[in-house]
Amino acid sequence: MTTHAEIGAGADGAGIDCAGQWLDLSRPQVMGILNVTPDSFSDGGALFDDGRLSLDKVLEQAEFMVASGATILDVGGESTRPGATPVSPVEELDRVIPAIEALRARFDTILSVDTSTPTVMEAATVAGAGLINDVRALRREGALQAALASGLPVCLMHMAEEPATMQDHPRYEDVVDEVVVFLRQRLEDCMEAGIPRARILLDPGFGFGKTAAHNYALLAQLQDIIGIGQPVLAGLSRKSMIAAEIHRNMDRRLPASLALATLAASKGARILRVHDVRETVDALAMVAATERYAR
Secondary structure, eight states, rough: EEEEEEBSSSSOOOOEEEEEEEEOSSEEEEEEEESSSSSSSTTTTTTTTTTTEHHHHHHHHHHHHHHHHSSEEEESOOOOOOOOOOOOHHHHHHHHHHHHHHHHHHSSSSEEEEEEOOOHHHHHHHTTEEEETTTTTTOOOTTTHHHHHHOOOOEEESSSOTTTTTTTTTOOSHHHHOOOOOOOOHHHHHHHHHHGGGEEEEEOOOTTSSSSSHHHHHHHHHHHHHSSSOOBEETTTTOHHHHHHOOOOOGOOOOOOOHHHHHHHHHOOSSEEEHHHHHHHHHHHHHHHHHHTTT
């Protein structure tokens, strides 16, 4: 089994080795979203031409994101928007692996594979991925074993039910407590299976089986997630929680997305998963500049 991931101690540890590429976690980092899907909630189909994935468009978008300051590119071939229908492993492989291979050949940037499918995890590791980002927290059959065998860091996300049904009637007695309990349990399960704690990141899953009120409660109390002791990823970009408060269409959610990303970073999130890389990098630079003058 390969073992090429080490994390510095604590939730804000020095960094993590992603298949030989160092990710500094002493400060917030930006993960750019590359959805190689025709039906993702915000940018579905943007990288397609006449119904077929365009690797030229993938590379063009990636180049813009890397130049804008993205330290990670997150490649996903299965839409997990509310109401989304699953894709077959073969279809997901056909979307994701050529994209990762093309990106690896062009860029030195860390590549993350956004998948819950064991065969995709395995193939993506061979193709050059440095991180597994799983919205189902390695709960699909065989996923935990595939992640263990990969030797890659993994990000475990909380999601209630499945994308097709998760937004039907999301209910919690206390959403923050329940998400913390879930993530602690998945952390323990993964460690018992043999994945070192040093290779595990956590994501509260904003927008995944949660109302707007649930999402804002999680953000307001993000320190409870941070308190588990693992680096935390936050994905708030263009989410419907924005529209619930200010009724903006998808293409008018950038200012609100930046505010949410800034709040998450100020509360301790180490990775911000976003569509708008350049603007988020600039916003985080203002946070960092202010922190330098803190007494």
